Amino acid sequence: MDAYTYIKKRILHGEFPPKMRLTEEYLAKQLQISRTPIREALKQLETEGLMFPMKRGVRVRHYTKEDIRQIYDVRTLLEGYAASQAALYRTRENLAEMKEANDRYEQTINHYFQTGETTVESILELNQTFHKSIVKASKNQHIMDLISKTVVLPLIFRSFYWFNEEQMRDSHEAHHTILHAIEVQDIERARAAMHEHIYHGRDQVLPHIETIAEDYSIPHQHPSK
Amino acid sequence: MDAYTYIKKRILHGEFPPKMRLTEEYLAKQLQISRTPIREALKQLETEGLMFPMKRGVRVRHYTKEDIRQIYDVRTLLEGYAASQAALYRTRENLAEMKEANDRYEQTINHYFQTGETTVESILELNQTFHKSIVKASKNQHIMDLISKTVVLPLIFRSFYWFNEEQMRDSHEAHHTILHAIEVQDIERARAAMHEHIYHGRDQVLPHIETIAEDYSIPHQHPSK
DNA sequence: TTGTCCTAGTTTGTATACAATAGATAATTG
DNA sequence: CAATTATCTATTGTATACAAACTAGGACAA
The missing domain is CATH 1.10.10.10 (Winged helix-like DNA-binding domain superfamily/Winged helix DNA-binding domain)
Known part of the structure; x- marks a missing residue:
């Protein structure tokens, strides 16, 4: 590596x-x-x-609550646009890829709640793969690059707050709505659904930021030389 | 340096x-x-x-016609959003800064057409300063960063095609419309005007791309060792 | 003539050494 | 005791050396 x-x-x-x-x-x-x-x-x-x-x-780098808020605004804008373009330009292959990514995501989540196996990181990764498959369908390489650079940042915080069954069901429903809108090429609905999905995620992350910031407020030293 | x-x-x-x-x-x-x-x-x-x-x-790096098209799409999205947020959040100081930037831009353009002095680069720089003053008023640091990274790229091509009086008058009018919408806090109009302005710019750049690409199709060697 | 292989020469990638200085610790003073 | 200053150590920034490997060019064969 x-x-x-x-x-x-x-x-x-x-x-x-x-x-x-x-x-x-x-x-x-x-x-x-x-x-x-x-x-x-x-x-x-x-x-x-x-x-x-x-x-x-x-x-x-550390992020304040305001930083996270701004980043989520940007991400919503970019991914919302990507979803609308995906609704316009998606091919049959794109649809298949999106569905497969979502299936694997849901399977892993079910597996997680049933057995407790699999790591949180791997679930987040699969979620990201699903989002990426949508952006890919938008046929704009430059927006893909921008999103993959913008999106990683809030990931730092996600693993801290995540995971109860209710949030999982929400994301299940949201993904389904987005996929459907893209499939039937309802451009505005695709954008709106993605907007809502991401902002919903933001509202779950934001309240936890202060706490996290506190934990790491003291500059850390290196672990054992 | x-x-x-x-x-x-x-x-x-x-x-x-x-x-x-x-x-x-x-x-x-x-x-x-x-x-x-x-x-x-x-x-x-x-x-x-x-x-x-x-x-x-x-x-x-070199850019194909398709690259430029995609970059302009992204830029329109980002700057359009920035303009709408600027309409929401602009302060009196922001308005003053935007107006001053635009005044300096117009003065330099007039000076250019009257005397032929001043370089094309300096005019492009002043235009960029104007656009930046709008993005700044949106109060989103992260979108600022993203735009300043995205916007530089097509600049490479601009200096090749630019400059006749008609295009200048267009940009004069467009800037004025944008400023007015931001001043009276007409959010949607600000976004629409910015959209139109940037897409108009794109339509003037795009036809020239092929030619430029041709000029540089042969990998260049270093100028005199 | 065209394609392939081999060789020579550049140019990069990595390691290392050394000087400059930022940041931490101790000392000193109000 | 707090706060400012001085000293010293740790870490960076830059230069340089050397080995690895890619590129280009030519020779040779099909």
């Missing part, structure tokens, strides 16, 4: 929490490589907005 | 044209520094989408 993937994964999984300072030497030791490729990875993550630079070095 | 700013400027001014390969040693010699900071800059530009990576090294 290259340095970029490694660091990003650990950030999204919360092992490198917001505000934590990441030193190059520490990461280099972890990965058994020199500082040079580490710097490359950090620069990329910084450009993507996952790290923020200090006078010297970088820290994992 | 740091490496990032230097390279980016030369790309946007067309001195490093699309598809041109940039070698690290060449840039290092130009700037009289070592390859290390050059690599940083190239990595950042690659992440931002201005360069595309090969198996080894990078080239200046």
Whole structure:
């Protein structure tokens, strides 16, 4: 696994929490490589907005409640548009892909509630795959790129608050509505359904942000040298 | 001037044209520094989408007609939304800033047509400043970031086709309509006017893309070692 | 002539060394 | 005791060296 993937994964999984300072030497030791490729990875993550630079070095970026609110506004705009375009341009292949992604998502959720197996991360990943399949159907590569860069950020927070059965049923219903609108090419309904779905997600995340921010308010040190 | 700013400027001014390969040693010699900071800059530009990576090294990214079309769709969506939010949230200070930016833009244009002085680049820059002042009034930092990353790309092409008096009058009128809608807080009108303005711009750029692409179809070599 | 293989030369990717300085700790003073 | 300043250590930023591998060019064969 290259340095970029490694660091990003650990950030999204919360092992490198917001505000934590990441030193190059520490990461280099972890990965058994020199500082040079580490710097490359950090620069990329910084450009993507996952790290923020200090006078010297970088820290994992943290987000205020207002940040999350703004990001969700952007995401709603982009994904809502993508859904409307998907309703316009979707092919039979797109529909099949969307349905398959959604099926796998629901299967895993059922499996989770029945047995308690499977990780939260894997469910979030499958949810993302479903959303991506819709964006893909919009036939706009540039909006795809933008969304996949914008969407990762709130992921940091999701794993903290998630998962009760009620929320699961909601998302089940919402996905179904969106899929149907895209299938029958109801452009405005596709956009509206996606809007509602994402804003609903936002309203579940937002109340928890303060708490999370508190947990990590003290700049973290490196785990055991 | 740091490496990032230097390279980016030369790309946007067309001195490093699309598809041109940039070698690290060449840039290092130009700037009289070592390859290390050059690599940083190239990595950042690659992440931002201005360069595309090969198996080894990078080239200046080129855009097809379809790319430009998609980018304009995204830009219209983002700036249209920003205009509508600006209509909602603009303060008196925002209005003043927007008007001043537009005044300076128009003054420079008049000066250009009367005397032929001032560069095309400076006019484009002032136009961008005007657009930025609107996005700023939307009070969404994340949409600002996204737009400033998305908008630069088509700039590469603008300087090629621009400038006759008719297009100038159009933009004069469009700016005025947008400003007015934001001032009287007509949200939908602000969005619609911005949409129209940007799509109009797109329709003037698009027909010229093929020609430009042709000019640079042959991978360029470095200017004199 | 066209296609393929091989070779030579560039250019990148990674490691490492060294100097500059930011940030932490201790000391000092109001 | 708090707050400011000074010192010192840790970490970064830059340069440089070396090995790996891609690109381009030419030779050779079909």
